[in-house]
Amino acid sequence: DAKTTQPNSMESNEEEPVHLPCNHSTISGTDYIHWYRQLPSQGPEYVIHGLTSNVNNRMASLAIAEDRKSSTLILHRATLRDAAVYYCILRDEETSYDKVIFGPGTSLSVIP
């Protein structure tokens, strides 16, 4: 499976936008880009996913580069509850079973 690279940690001020980057230079044409986050002492939760076009939902936006070799998760107004580890992972459409691998992710701190 193609791998992703994320910064170890980032900081943001409360109520400001946050842009969390992810590099996936070996992405294949059938890989979907998924984002999960893990709040302290909880299991991971799904945030958003996309293939080529930018995506929006109630939690966040996903901006995907035209060459698909990178993507950015955008939190429009960071709150203290958004402090978490954010994981960017790739999931192959052609895989008939699920072997999702989570890397270390980006630890986001939100400053009041």
Add this chain to the structure above:
Amino acid sequence: NAGVTQTPKFQVLKTGQSMTLQCAQDMNHEYMSWYRQDPGMGLRLIHYSVGAGITDQGEVPNGYNVSRSTTEDFPLRLLSAAPSQTSVYFCASSYSTRRVAYNEQFFGPGTRLTVL
């Protein structure tokens, strides 16, 4: 729906003891899996199942056994616990094993295991 439930939430074992971590989901999901998470690290896949009666190994299967006799349940067994198995264990499920790229995974709250 209760989603994905795990029991117990905390467990302390002595080296060599055995135990079973329970995982259940009430969403009729085909796919279930077990991960472990060590401090400061991401999640590593232990075992997974694509349906009742079918299981397979993930990235770090040694020391763990699983079975899937029903769609709802996917227990993880530690036959002889070792200190290296001290970790937080997460169970997850998703709707279908086909077109997995479209499906989100639902995670349980985790079991914190300490092996002395």
